[in-house]
Amino acid sequence: MIHNYIKMRLSITLLLLLSLFSVNMSAKSLNLVINELLVTNTENLVDDYGNRSGWIEIYNPSHRVIDIGGCYLTNDTLEPAKYKIPEGDEITLVAPLSHIIFYADNKTHFGIFHTNFTLQESNYIALYDRDQTTCLDSVVYPLTMPANFSYGRLKDGEPEWGMLPKTSPANNNAFVDKGAASKVFAEQDPYGVVLAIASMSVVFLALLLLYTLFSFTAKFSIYVTKERIRKTAKGEKSETIVETHIPAEVYASIAMAIHEYQEEIHDVEDTILTIQRVAKTYSPWSSKIYGLRNFL
Numbered sequence: 080m081i082h083n084y085i086k087m088r089l090s091i092t093l094l095l096l097l098s099l100f101s102v103n104m105s106a107k108s109l110n111l112v113i114n115e116l117l118v119t120n121t122e123n124l125v126d127d128y129g130n131r132s133g134w135i136e137i138y139n140p141s142h143r144v145i146d147i148g149g150c151y152l153t154n155d156t157l158e159p160a161k162y163k164i165p166e167g168d169e170i171t172l173v174a175p176l177s178h179i180i181f182y183a184d185n186k187t188h189f190g191i192f193h194t195n196f197t198l199q200e201s202n203y204i205a206l207y208d209r210d211q212t213t214c215l216d217s218v219v220y221p222l223t224m225p226a227n228f229s230y231g232r233l234k235d236g237e238p239e240w241g242m243l244p245k246t247s248p249a250n251n252n253a254f255v256d257k258g259a260a261s262k263v264f265a266e267q268d269p270y271g272v273v274l275a276i277a278s279m280s281v282v283f284l285a286l287l288l289l290y291t292l293f294s295f296t297a298k299f300s301i302y303v304t305k306e307r308i309r310k311t312a313k314g315e316k317s318e319t320i321v322e323t324h325i326p327a328e329v330y331a332s333i334a335m336a337i338h339e340y341q342e343e344i345h346d347v348e349d350t351i352l353t354i355q356r357v358a359k360t361y362s363p364w365s366s367k368i369y370g371l372r373n374f375l
Contacts, residue, residue: 109145109208112216114138114178115231115243115252118198123227124180124248126193132184133198136248137206139173140236147171150215151207152181154196160211162187162194176235178249 115136117123124134135152139145148171153161164171168191173179182189183198198204198220205217218240220230229246233239234253243252268274 109147109150109215110139110141111145111147111150111173111206112138112140112232112236113204113206113218114235115229115247116183116198116204116218116220117227117229117246117248118220118224119226121226123246126182126184126189128189130182130184132182132186134248135181135183135194135198135204136231137173137179137181138232138235139175139177139179142175144175145173147173147179149209151209151211152194153205153207154183154198154201154203156203156205159205159207159214161196165191180248 113135116134118133120131120133123131125131137147146166148164148166148168150164151160151162152164153159155161170191171179180192182193183196184193185195185197186193187195202220202222203217204220206215207213208215218230224230224242227246229243229248231240231243231247231252233241233243235251
């Protein structure tokens with residue numbers, strides 16, 4: 080009995096150690112960071128309900144999928160578990176090197192990605208692990224920020240923060256939009272000289288390519304023809320005609336078939352009525368010999 084009791088206590092202790100170890104490992108394995116945030120939104124990102132509010136961007140810099148469900152977002156240093164991100168939904172999975180957006184609008188009834196606080200309440204935001212004690216990432220942002228300007232990491236996942244030249248929700252922070260390519264090109268080439276030269280060059284190169292192709296094809300065709308003529312002049316033949324002796328029976332059969340065919344045509348031609356002129360000194364219709372009776 081004592082042996083079984085000691086064995087059971089050791090098993091329970093081992094299970095507790097393993098559970099604590101797994102919790103610590105899970106906390107450390109959630110390599111998620113706060114990447115960008117926008118406090119005052121009047122003409123920026125719109126949520127699924129058509130509303131504009133402050134938002135928080137979380138970034139996964141690892142090369143594996145991480146489930147953010149069960150973690151906590153807070154804007155209060157004394158309350159790390161202020162907003163619990165719901166678990167058990169696949170939409171909380173953050174793909175490798177990808178972003179996920181939370182709307183700080185104090186409207187949790189709108190869904191998982193809507194927190195129970197706003198970013199105007201403080202200048203602090205933090206992301207806590209499921210154990211409510213491990214802070215995965217936190218940031219203190221300026222108290223006064225211009226509307227529609229975001230504060231974030233200058234490069235995704237990098238430690239340096241600052242005001243971004245352009246908001247980039249769910250996109251790379253280092254991306255700088257310089258305008259449409261056509262607009263930039265028009266500014267650099269207002270008179271269209273470069274565009275005209277480039278277009279003419281493309282057409283010229285296409286014509287040159289076609290000319291080269293056709294010239295090569297013609298020369299190759301002439302070369303092949305000359306080679307055939309040369310081989311023929313030397314008595315070379317590509318194909319050899321083999322003549323064999325044909326028996327007389329074959330010729331007889333062919334002649335008989337032709338004769339039968341001609342006979343059939345003759346029989347058909349006999350049914351044709353041919354009227355020919357008869358040169359006689361008297362008319363056979365009025366001859367008296369046809370009216371005499373022959374008693375013999």
